[in-house]
Amino acid sequence: MRDFLPADKTRRERVLAVIRERYRAHGFDEIETPVMEDYDRLHAGIGGDNEKLAFNVLKRGLDADAIRAAADDAAALSDLGLRYDLTVPLARFYATHRAELPSVFRAIQMAPVWRAERPQKGRYRQFVQCDIDIIGDATGRAEAELLVASLDALDALGLVGGSIRINDRRVLDWMLGSFGFAAEERAGVLITIDKLDKIGAEGVAAELRERGATPNAVDAFDAFLRRPRTREYRPYGEGHILKALPEGAPADIVADLVVIGAAVSAARAVSADDAQGAPLVFDPFLVRGMGYYTGTIFELAHPSVTYSLGGGGRYDGMIGRFLGQQVPAVGFSLGFERIVDLLEDADDAGMSTIVLVHERDVPVGELLALKAALVAEGARVRVEQRTKNLKALLERAAADGYSSFATVAAGQAREALEIKPLG
Template identity: 80%
Template sequence: MRDFLPADKARRERVLAVIRERYRAHGFDEIETPVVEEYARLHAGIGGDNEKLAFTVLKRGLDADGIRAAADDPAALSDLGLRYDLTVPLARFYASHRAELPTVFRAIQIAPVWRAERPQKGRYRQFVQCDIDIIGDASARAEAELVTASLDTLDALGLEGGWLRINDRRLLDWMLDSFGFTAEERPGVLITIDKLDKIGPEGVAEELRSRGAADSAVDAFAAFLRRPRTLQHLPFGEAHVRAELPEGAPDEVVAHLVGIGAAVAAARHSDEKDAADVPLRYDPFLVRGMGYYTGTIFELAHPSVDYSLGGGGRYDGMIGRFLGQEVPAVGFSFGFERLVELVDLPTDAAASAVVLVHDRDVPVVELLALKADLLAEGSRVRLEQRTKNLKALLERSAADGYTAFATVAAGQARDALELKPLS
């Protein structure tokens, strides 16, 4: 959990302002949920490994004897916990307020979440997530809206050239079934497949055997990984998707993915651009670990880094656990802490931010009158008493985003102030 100095905080807020503005432009509305949720909801088996990282809140009023008595029962010790993502709170929010929301609800959530991570570079115990979700639309339009809004936001942040790896958990499950992996084996198989980029096909096959998977299934999978994929150069579309899968992939799911690609192409390209260059890359081995994904899944990539900048997917089963009836839902989340390190947005050059460097003997009534005049003109104003090291004072002010300064002596009028740029 980190502190942020003024310049860092201002930089983060500029990035967040762009994200909010672009998402709102695409028709999403911002909501806010509490930082805590009920313990039972956070540990309902839908948050994957993140549930193990949840910070819990000790029940109020427990004394030492009560804590000892409940030591072996987490639910008896805690009834609340800090949210570890924004999707579980959104599902609860929608179930609570459905009657007040549109049939298809497009939500923005930008807020901190907490996980008991082992801190390291790019991984923190408190971090900001930037989520957009569409609830109530089961069609490919929902995924296409998320993809286009997210890519448009990435462009607005000066990170053009991003793309999304995309897959569908239904296709992944079908493929594993076709190789002969049982439903009981699937969780462990998915964990191993998720390492394909790191350990390669041979490493995957070896680990699957060590997990006790059937030899026939592992052999079939290994043979599939070794085949030449001659159609990888094709644009995103049906031929591309089918070329990456065994024969007989379910038509409905393939059509859903192809429909997303067609909609994104229509939204992203004009006559002046290459309409074949859709920013989607089909990856039949993309897994994403969250247990609540039921369909399309995607991860955001950018050529400047070798890690994802965000991801998401369809989680049609989650809201039904709170509402008692199935409601389609799909969402995307920026990894803000990773993203913000790559973005270099300029400060608003048109905004005037002035430091008034005053002598010790200038009466406070004069200083505040000058400050009020500048504020009325639309400037941001800071008062600083002159120091021996004026250069250091001005450098610090420039680092904090101030663009000009003026020196103030006793009795100085507003029209006598000489504003000088801070460089």
Template identity: 80%
Template sequence: MLAVIRERYRAHGFDEIETPVMEEYSRLHAGIGGDNEKLAYNVLKRGLDADAIRGAAGDPAALTDLGLRYDLTVPLARFYATNRGQLPSVFRSIQIAPVWRAERPQKGRYRQFVQCDIDIIGDASARAEAELAVATLDTLDALGLEGGSIRINDRRVLDWMLDSFGFTSDERPGVLITIDKLDKLGPDGIVAELRERGATAGAVDAFAAFLRRPTTLEYNPYGERQIRKALPDGAPDDIVAHLVGIGAAVAASRGSATELEGDIPLVFDPFLVRGMGYYTGTIFELAHPSVDYSLGGGGRYDGMIGRFLGQDVPAVGFSIGFERIVDLVSERTDAAAPAVVLVHDRDVPEGELLALKAALVREGSRVRLEQRTKNLKALLERAASDGYTAFATVAQGTTPASLEVKPLA
């Protein structure tokens, strides 16, 4: 699966980089990682004695100077800021690597997990978001998960919408946390929680009225009509145009001149929030009809690299959560590349075994050497469960020509 993901990402013009698993404490706790900053694993400073630890017990920054990365975006921003002079003006990167968060382990949440990221740095146009969307959907298709779609929104739309309802800037972070629960709580539950939070009463009333407004059941494909119908009147034209441009580019990649000519796998969701504090524009989540949770997501983070570089650089990324898709992909056997177990007697010389193995490997096979055991059936069953499709028994003097390969059935 990782090989397929890498191959499809590279086919779309992205280049793989590797970044360290540890970052400076100050970068990981710069106020841009949202709730994930609270989940970061921090590394104790070297050389601290017991008195120093007791003296700094109330100040994590005095105790630690490094931490394990909780995502791949902060390391990428530092990488780009450090190496900008050697990189192209528009840099397309791949990162496929583990990250760590102090989660309470449960289904879909782990303390260590793999993210599969693609990012475009240096392009502020809608083409960048469209490239990411097309590459991500193509990768999902290549994994055998056809039918995926992308929910899309813009943090600037969210800010404008909350402002138009009358929420103050101070209460906006808490309001967004509540809105993010809309799928679970429903409109009535969201309104009730906002009132419990003590949000501005008039703003809550305006928001409640918007949620309960009469709507038609007509289908509108992704485009300007769908976007404007999902928002209050007066949505900013430039933001709507950017979102429409993403759809037009994705439509063109699928052979349609406009969004209306094809079924574009994009859905505008005005209440999509995503929790990372560094998003400045477009945000998206990857959905699949087989599950009710997202398989990945991302967004535009134009302000992050400027923290390291001293000037803003446009940037946008999309990440697939490997653990979230691995159970959805059924194992497939490639008939052109058989996997063979060579079951050998104890007295077969090592040179003969490695010569046989090398001959099969040169032919394109995957080969494992296994010494014969009393329970041959159990050995072969284990090999089959590991993905091997054939076996051959090897005695002293066996040659590649005399080797008899049998299917594991």
């Protein structure tokens, strides 16, 4: 958990403002949920490995004997916990407020979450998530809206050229079945397949054999990975998807993926014949670890980095656990912390930022009147009394994000201020 100095905080808020503005432009509405949820809800088996990283809150009123008696039972010790993501709170929110919401609800959530991670570079115990979700729409339009809005937000931040890897958990399950993996072993097989980018085809096959996966299925999967392939530059579409899968892929699922791709390409003004410009890439081995995904899954990529900048998927079964009836839902989360790190040199969105350096004898009323006049013009203004070391004062102001300064003497009018650039 980190402190943020003024320049860092300003940069973070600027990025959040851009993302919020683009998501609102696409018709999403922002909500807010409490930082804590009921323990039973956070540990209902829908949060995957994140449930193990939840910070739990000790029940009030337990004495030492009660704590000792329940030392091995977290559920007996805790009744609340800090949220580890924004999806579980959203499902609870929708179940609580469904009657007050539109039939298709487009939600924005931008807020901190907490996980008991081992602190290391790039992993924090408190971090911000930027989520958009569409609840109540079972069609591919929902996925397309999410992907277009997220790519638009990335563009608005100056990270042009992003693309999205897409797959479907139903395709993954069918593919594993076609190779011969039994239903009960597929969850473990997916954990290994998720390492394909890191350990390669040989490593995946070796690990599957070590895990004791069905030998014939491993052989079939290994042969599929090693099959000869021609190098083609096809755009995202039916032919591209079918070529990446074993023969006999379910036509309905492939059709769903094609519809999403066509809609995103149309919204992004990408020609159907432009393979290089297509913002989607079908990846039959994209897994994503959350067990609650029921259909499409996706990850946001950018050519400037090797890691993803966001992702999400369809989770049609989650809200039903709270509501008692099934409601379709799909969401996308931008990797805010990773994106902020890529934008360290972002400017101040054109705002005029001025430090007024005044002499000791300038009356307070005059000084604040000058400041008010500049603020009314749209500037951000800081007032500083001149010090012996003016250079250090100005360097500090520049480090805090100010771009210009003016010196102020007693009796000086706004028109007489000479505003100079810093640095």
